[in-house]
Amino acid sequence: MDKIENFKKKLLAAAKQRGFENAEFFYQSTRSRKINVFNGKIEKYQDSNVGGCSFRGLYNGKMGYYYSESLDEAEIEKMLEMAAANARLIENDDRELIFDGRDAEYASVSTYDASLTELTADDLADFALRLERAAYAADKRVKNVLASTVTAGESYISIGNTAGLDLNERSNYAFGFADCVAEENGMTKENGDFAFYPKKELMDPEGLARAAVEKTTAMLGADSVESGSYKVIIKNEAMADLLGCFDGNFYGENVQKGFSLLKGRTGEKIASEMITLADDPHLAGGLSTTAFDSEGVPTRLNTVIENGVLKMFLHNLKSAAAAGEEPTGNGFKQSFKGTVGISATNLYIKNGGSSFDGLCKSMQNGLVITELSGLHAGTNSISGDFSLLASGYLVQNGEIGSPVEQITAAGNFYDLLNMVKAVGNDVKFNSSGVGAPSILFDEISIAGK
């Protein structure tokens, strides 16, 4: 850690000397261990220890960036020279800022659990071996467990700037993943499930194996349905996946640059009053839980849509200043290599009042979509249009019926927000940290047979 502190001091001092008005140092390191088991043996063991730093600074009012994975002091000159050269290229009129955080107050959030650090390589191997065994044992139709994986990771972030900011945060996690192939009557189905574990005692390989196997075997015997318009329940995880494709429309920068159709619509009703969309960076056990963003701004709970009314956009320092609003603590970079953009943290649609069974009962006849595929290709993030490969179940007389595959569900995200009939009470977060309950929609266009 001394090495990092020294590098930071020297870099920031050299930046001032070189003519940067203000400058920021961002450091991130990650230790990660991963084990994959195949056919009862450890197939892959991975152990890594990597870190790097990024510099950004205001040079004649423009922000220049450069990063390096080497913390050799000899790199400082090159980093500053390249950052200044990059700043000189910038032509936009954005007012860029380095955060003056001297008076900022930060929430106390839990991102680190000592029990996870204690995990030995043997503990991890034991988890992965049990996971594979349990997946084969759960159902005779499981013919191949393609992945039985566990990852334990730990990350450290440090941010400092010439305005006196000095922050750091340590976080850790464990993550399990199982992927299996099931066969019956000549049909092959493949699927998997994952789980995040904020504590060692919560690690349950048998539970994860059961969930992965159930997801896979449930689709055996699936068939397509006639093309047409159906009442549809989009199940929680699939709903979260769909929401995750359109979160950029709520980011201030996209709104200001004309990449969001929501421009100028704050205060308007854009969704059913049953929809409340929140971004909660302090959610206990959340995948993106953090006390501050990549600019050092304190994070806070932001309610983006409240009972159908668009309340606000998410901002970093720059977009907040341009909008004349307070920063919302959403100025994130993906890693030290990236530039500061905007990102939601734990973004989710809040629970409604119906159980999942209740949704099926009130739908009576229609489809449940449990999975949407090809999200990166089949959605137009700006227009809201989507047309996606889907699978799920038929619902007849309020009861779950036979599985359905090889259909597409098509529509428009903005239209969908206004076609809500009922919202479930089963919020679930996907592996990207976006959450949603199951939601019943009036009418979705389905292509099948």
Next chain:
Amino acid sequence: MFDINLANDILTLAMDRGADFAEIFAEHNTKNNLSIINGKVDRASGGIDYGMGLRLFKGERVIYIYTNDMDRDNLLKMTKEAASGCGEGSTAALRIINADKCETPHTVKISPEKADKCYTVQKLKTAAEAATAYSGLVTQTSVGYSDSVQQVFIANSEGLCKTDERIRTRVSVSAVASSETEKQTGYFGPGALKGAELLDELDMAAIGTEAARSAVTMLKADNCPCGVMPVIIDNGFGGVIFHEACGHGLEAAAVSKNASVFANKIGRQIASPLITAIDDGTIKNQWGSIYIDDEGEYGRKNILIENGILKGYMTDRYCGARMGAKATGSSRRQSYRFVPTSRMTNTYIDAGKSSPDEIIAATEYGLYAKYMGGGSVNPATGEFNFAVNEAYIVRNGKICEPVRGATLIGKGAEVLMDIDMVGNNLLLAEGMCGASSGSIPVCVGQPMLRVKNITVGGR
């Protein structure tokens, strides 16, 4: 770029501690990125990736460690930890004498470090200006640029020791056309295993105009009808259909785990007799080409399917050993942070005999997919999905009205058999492919193809 003595010490230590095979992959990668939004430079950034990975085999186990703490003591300590559990050592110390500096045939005219960034910016702006000038409906443009100079050092316990330099440049052009309630995007992303000369070789204004034309056309288009129909997929990025629906299933990573519908089918007919498919890493300066792969094997031209008969898979050292097959120069990884595995390079369906006009004229009713978007596939089942970025209805042998929002779904093995016409206009197109060893540059490609029946998702 990596000390040979240190490499010797690491490999020797790993083998002494019982590894069956040890391999170092060290990397120094200088990157630059630019983004121009609505004609103004919005972001400029860059940096240096620097680190190394050590891969050990013990029986069927792979051990991989990676770090960018390149201190000798740290590397030897990590090697010792990685090899613990390998059991008894068996091998005598090995000696690598020289690094074989590979003289890549993919020569570069203007190295990115020597390029004038102001000139680059000017060139990129030409695309933005042309797109904006095309129509008043074009409301936003976004032009991106990235380059990378990746130097690699690869050494293994069998005495292989090579260095290579891969210089890549890529441009992306998006135009957004808007009405009151709609926004549609046209996109192109040309790239090459080249330096800054790429910018002079590309007609940036034409690319900007074409992106704008596509966006404006789609803005005015009606929704695509849904149902099962003949689909004509045009050349170039249309090859994503083969990449997703078949290419991934021919990678040893899937085949060796019996997780592919194409496993155990060498010599069998898996496609229409009109289909010959190739993965060719040797095409000069092509975006997906390699001189050596990330295990140090030379890239090559691999015939995958010949006249519908399955001829071969794409294989890396590890998966190849599991299935008793030789490596095919297909082992790739995004960076030192990834364990390499079998991946595609430039993968395409070879040209056939029909002219594009003949194919359209022979189609009474169907969908013409001019530009494909991305998609994904499940290799275990072959289920795929693709978005179509620009599509038209074909009626009575003529291309008629444009339609938007089309998605193609199906199963790869079935679609391959259902191809009933193959055009003579082969074209490759650049993309990034994501899988377990990260995101890597690849080309997809094909001539115009007609598939008898595909489920088209629309509204």
